[in-house]
Amino acid sequence: MTDWIIVPVVLPAAMAASIVLVARFDLALQRTLSLATTVFLLGVAVGLFLLARDGVPRPYLLGAWPAPFGIVLVLDRLSALMLVLTQLLALLVLLYAAAGWDRQGRHFHALFQFQLMGLNGAFLTGDVFNLFVFFEVLLIASYGLFLHGAGVRRLVGGFKYVTINLLASTLFLFAVGTIYAVTGTLNMADLALKAAQVGPEQAGLLRTGVALLLVVFAVKAALAPLHLWLPGTYGVAAPPVAALFAVMTKVGAYAILRVHLAVFGGAGSPAIGLVEPWVVPAALATLVLGTLGVLGARSLQRLAAYSVLASMGTLALVLAVPTSAATAAALYYLVHSTLAAAGLFLVGELVAERRGAMRDELVPAPPFPQLELLAAGFLLAALATAGLPPLSGFLGKIWILDALRGRSAWPWLWAAVLVTSLLTVLALARAGSLLFWKPAALAAPAADPPPPRPRPLVPLVATATLLALPVLLAGFAGPLAQELEATARQLYARQSYVEAVLGPSSPPAPLER
Amino acid sequence: MIEVALAIGFAAVGIATVFCLIRLALGPDTADRVLALDTLVTNAVALIMLLGIAQATAVHFEAALLIAMMGFVGTVAFCKFVLRGDVIE
């Protein structure tokens, strides 16, 4: 059964290679292969999720080399959760994209599968350098997907996106190098064990390395002031791609959880207590800036991009709190905000492609087909995004408020969360009433109205499914929350993680806090 | 004896490198600078072989071989660029 752990990495890789190899001239075949793979991957992810529910982290020793000497994958509740989230999102986005978006550039499906491989690999790995490698895989695939369809905005934006991420990758290597230079290991479990054994003379070095790693993850998670790359990326990418990217910032969040809170958060680690003082102010700034962006956005996709930023700010506020209760709340919000943002991107594109030249610009335009339907969709997406009841956004937010209670300066954090929520409501109400309620005087009647294009059903269905997920998240919040609490508890159960990976023979260390 | 010769050899390579660098700095033409680069590459082969003798190892052979075999590609590419703009046309 544990062999399945590697499948989410290997299968998309093999499939992408096969697509390049045999199906590169046949889009229909590419679609079939890509969709089938993603469906299967979703099944595998769910299976792994169920497998991980017994609470025992499962190592997968690549090449049969014992940990910590080879590379090890670790399946635990958290990685399984991220896998399910990713495949779910990917499947819906792929359904959407396969209705025509994939035709706009070359190699969409291969890049998409590679993207999945990168994401899955990053979530599964138990090795910091391998995390770097899979960061690179997922990043370069994202560059490819970002550039999909090209156009001047994407090409210029692409250069920026790549540049800033290359800087981050460089810093990643500096950080990993420093960590290795002190501890002599790369395996996360081993690091958790050894961090506590580093003497005072080198503790500072280790702390620096870990802190630099935090900056790297903050770039991925788009925490201010390292967020400046995000609006120009998510606001410009092809909307299905942007929707998939909703999970990309979460990789940064995941990495902070995994590396900083779990691995280096144990008692005796020199890097303990690093996260909260740095991340909370950054998260506040992100939240505020993201909300301002939402309020001032000129187009729906931009708005969605900024909403990703705002949600990352909210998420990071609670992510920084190193308790399992707070982490459970963070995970709930993570899942929610990923799906909500993706939904908003897709709805935005459905609107844009029906509004003709106006696209999704927030200016009055003539009424368009399927307005009522899309208005309902937008309403759901907006509710989720703004965190209004009864969808998961609201539940996530109250859980976060609850978790923040008692941390330093919590009244300010509460005020920030609540006030930004209000501003988001304001912005979304303005945007929605402009898009769906305010008909523009029809421009000079076009001599030849463009023939009604066939509107494929699949994107609508995919979007609707995506939008239904926050409803489900809200409805089944209780059972889900129990899962997430268990997930968070497992994340902090460092001893059992270390024993699962390195074997029970490892000397008992004071790892639990 | 070999040590002395090696020391002289290293010194010679060092001084040669400095000469090349000065030419690189002076130019005046791009061709001069590329020529300086080309000479530096040749010096590098010598340096690697000297290191091999000094450390009594053949482990550096491949590095020298690759420089000897592929070092000219850079020079040619630069020249082609100066001549035609297109390196591959």
Place this chain on the structure above:
Amino acid sequence: MEALVASGVGVLTAVGVYLCLRGRTFPVVLGLSFLSYAVNVFLFATGRLVVGRPPIIDPAAPGYTDPLPQALVLTAIVISFGMTALVVVLALRGFLEAGSDHVDGREPRDERR
């Protein structure tokens, strides 16, 4: 030798950073190359500096330098090669599309920055 390598990496980093802050795509690409040099040597040096002990098993060898950072650097070189290729192509394509090789895709207006 440690001081030489450390200061050399420092200079490479500084130059790379400076170039990355320039306003045109090409110097930025060069800057990324310099950063890649810097980080490769840095990562390599985390195995500490050892002369004349390549990590090739030989019964006569007196010892070996740490091979793991070397393997990591190899991976890093390869990855940064791929990334550099992409960023170079992007610089080119952006220029062809936008008509400006400024990093922001448009010539800065009168403001001289």
Place this chain on the structure above:
Amino acid sequence: MDLAAIVLVPLLGAVLPPLLIRSGRDACALVTGAVTAVALALLLVRAPAVFRGELLRESVSWLPQAGLEASFFLDGFGFFFAFLILLVGILIIAYARFYLSREDPLGKFYSFLLLFQGAMVGIVLSDNVLLLVVFWELTSLSSFLLIGYWRHLPEAREGARMALVVTGAGGLALLAGLLLLGEAAGSRELTTILARGEEVRASPLYLPALLLVLLGAFTKSAQFPFHFWLPHAMAAPTPVSAYLHSATMVKAGLFLLGRLWPVLAGTEVWFLLVSGTGLLTMLVAAWIAIFKDDLKALLAFSTVSHLGLVTLLLGLGTGSAVLAGVFHIVNHASFKAALFMTAGIVDHEAGTRDARRLGGLFRLMPITGSLAVLASLSMAGVPPLNGFLSKELLLEETLPVQWWSTGRLFPLLVLAAAACSVAYSLRYAVHVFLGPVRGDYPRHPHDPSPGMWLPAAVLCLPVVAIGLFPDAIAGPLVRVAAEAATAGAAPPTILELWHGPTPALFASLLAFLCGLLLLAAYAPLCRLRERSWRPEAKAMYEAAVAALAAAARRTSDAIHDERLQRTVAWALFAILLVGLATGAGAFAAGTRPPVPVTAPATVLWAAGVACALAVAVLHRQRLLALVVTSVVGLIVSLTFVWFSAPDLALTQLSVEIVTTVLMLLALNYLPRESPRESTPARRARDLAIALGSGLGVGALLYAILTSDFALPTISAYHVAESKPGGGGTNVVNVILVDFRGYDTLGEIIVLAIAALAIFAVLDSTFRGVAAERLRHWEALPRAADRHPMMLVVATRVMLPLALAVGVYIFLRGHNQPGGGFIAGLVVGVALIVQYMASGWAWARARTRIDYHALVGAGVFVAVATGIGSWFFDRPFLTSTYGYLHLPLVGAVELASAALFDLGVFLTVVGVVMLVLANLARVSARIEPRLGPPAPMDSVPRPEPRAAAEAALAAQRAEPES
């Protein structure tokens, strides 16, 4: 699930109307009404228990982690409100059926209405405070949809947004307040919280909680200064106004105040804030209402005023005041809903609701007129109608109230408000219905169909009936509600029409007379008001929102201007900050014995540093910068040679070459020089960041290099196991293809993706703007020969030799420096040189391999090798090796890792070729070859016979030298 059902029936029922609208408007209305009736029936079933004083409670777990439970409870107070909501709801549904025209989507309307209804019932039945907030925000939301129902009206859109934002803001404040309240009480269940008033009031959280809760309640109930949204919500269809803005939603705030009364009331601050706000609202809104010409606006402000009245009562902190408030809620709901309906009928029939254009309608529409006059008299507090009763109670409660030491100011203000209330109530009756019939109504008014006036009539019934028999009709309900609201503090007052000649009666009389006076002096009052300063709240709100949005846009645009330089600068700044803050103390030299410095190393170091600095200085001359960068690359490779890293040196060298070619290919289509455009200040800033980064990295590395590993490294295992476990003596290679082969798999996939992405990006070059730009490309002067003979021939000889070297490097990589990656680069470079020498078209025509396929195959082989170990029931990428003994040759090692390395090799070759060949294709497209591609230029050709003979003859003629 009984209580939840009362909530869920309307909420779930909301899906029915849009589905049923195809069956006709009547069916739709009937079903909607039936849904409401079911909910009402479910409620009424519980009436006996409620009237027995029981408290019904049920709970379903929802998100206990956040303290959110789906728990409901029903007591008198909740019953009272739920009853009101559902009862009025049925009437509104009936009314709306006739009010809305055929063009209006009725299904949507009913759906929103049911949604709203369910949310309202949810508020009043919630036990969990967070659940209450959920429903609270749902009412904001559904009212947003209802107000904006006529989306073509700008005022509807604006009114809807304003209502949403103001009440939504209140909702969020309420959320915070209730969370704090829960914190103070130690529970989030109202049933528990209500029992812990003492503790709450003693808690330090009391004041913030109170303020936040009041903010929520006041915004919802349109209390001054948050009252402004309500009149603009009147852009909604009249049934909405009647339902939301008279009977139900605006009462939610009052409900909340009443609900939390046992916990929050009774303190000085409560009294000051609540009753003060109530009074102010009552007065201000009543004064404004007098002058509103739009009937709905008049009614809206009167509603605000009455809400203030109830707020005032709740603020007084006495049980009897609460009872009076509850009683007034009933009364107000009945007469105000009726008034709204009549206003709607007037609008519907006369085509306007402007009081200035109306008058004398009583004759034309006597039924409507009667109902309107009756209801407005009740509002004016004329006996024996129900409005009179609640006003009496109000005056009774307020007359003794002292505000600090202001003597009689409080009751006087109340009296003034009452007088205004009389004035606007009578104005509604007099200016619209009385007086002579006019000839200039936009439409010809007459009484509408019974469907429209009947609901109003039904509402007028309690107006009269309660007025006459208050205790019999409203008494039990009001008492049970008040008792529940006050947790037993409300006195069992008997409601009576006639109290005798009390001070309240005289005050009431006085107020009525003053009201008449005000109406009589209407014209001069109007002029007075015209001249006075009137802040227009809506304009202020809109200006504020516009300013906020503009400021947000400006700020956001300024910050997110997508300038790469700023992005990078911030990132670096953040890195420096974090690095400095966490590492400042760590940069100390360690004790590891240093490697002695040698002269040539110093020269190399100096050369590298000089060249690096030169690039920083000279970077604007791009070609030059590239040449100097190559030197730096060479020195980096030599560094690797020096410090025992042959594999690294090989890789760096080969990558360097490919990168140079790549950069040159791109540079051809880029400007050759960068303009000088950085200001000195910018350069200084960049220099500072660069120096900081350099110093930081240098210091970090120095600290590392001078100290030993704190703990033994895992690479000792790699060295030990390289040969026995991995079958190779080149430990680095064994790590790459075996110990950490998974990394390598990722790495070649990065390359593969890069190649695919580059291909995709370049593929679009041949369309659109870029293609246009390329077509008009003006090349610099060029040398004449494209494919110099010397280059062509030399590289032809080199190719097989280079391939042999590639094979060599590939095969021995496992044991000596080399390996698939370097071999791939060697082969790639050898092929690229063919392209450089003989041209793209010629070389491409001779490469039979599709580079895509090569990339795909490489990745596939590597992955398949990894998968292969599954067949031996081993984990992915498990390697194996063995020796094959061949005659002559001896032992040949066969390792699965070599197969993996083959995948690496294929990928690398494919990637290098795919990238470079496609980049070269860009120029091939600009200058399409005429005729067949020539492999080399300036080659001696077979001469025409004559020329050849002449040459031969000339040669013979020359003497041998």
Place this chain on the structure above:
Amino acid sequence: MLARLFPHPLLSCLIAVVWVLLVNGPSPGSVLMGLVLGLILPWLTRPFWPERPRLRAPLTILEYVCIVLFDICVANLQVAYLVLFRRPEALRSRFVVVPLDTRVPEAIVTLAGTITMTPGTVSCDVSADGRALLVHALDAADPEELVATIKRRYERRLLEIFG
């Protein structure tokens, strides 16, 4: 059979020799492998070298190599003297034109390469019809003599070798 397998025996031999040199010494295995590569690689790279010239007169090749190596050594000393001790302005540097008789590109390139590798002369260009070489001499008192030497010492032998 053998001719079919090794259409370019010299190239195959060269590859085999290169292989043996690569593995640093002859052994049965390495020679065999060299021959296998000598079989495969010329076949693989044939499209890139469409008209491979047939080399004749193997002894002349040997002779040529020896002459060139000898000339290199001598010329190195001469040029070292010039560089170190002659004032640069006193150098009689000039371009000379070497008209070519051979029409085989491979021969021309070999000649040009030989000229370049012999210190003191560098081949700089070829005429557009490939029939003359532009050679730069560092110090040529008598350009005709230089051209004659080149033609006599090198080109004549190359004509023999390449036919």
Place this chain on the structure above:
Amino acid sequence: MSGALAIAGEALVALAILVGSFFLLVGSFGLLRLPTFVQRLHAPTKATTLGVGGILIASMLYFLFTTGRLSVHELLITLFLFLTAPVSAYMLAKAYLFHRRAERELPPSGRPVGWATFDPAASRDDPDEALRPR
């Protein structure tokens, strides 16, 4: 191996190193000292031939004397240098001529066509056209 032979071997190795170093240095010195580009172009030839050659011979001898096995792979380096160095020089010369010299500054080719760097006939695809008088 006897002491005398060892000393002789060492001396040979040292000599080869010195010879190589000398020419290496002379080459780079020429690069620095000579006044025109075409003259400087002559300099690296020494470095690639006797300079590197000397050191390669030193290496071969050194491994012969220390391990007793003839190390021959150094020859390959020479082979590749000899194959590639003329190409580099040729391309460099062309680059220089193209940029800094006009064709009229060069001696005439003595052919009906000019030098390949300048004469468009060089890249003409019609073989006969190159020979037609212009």
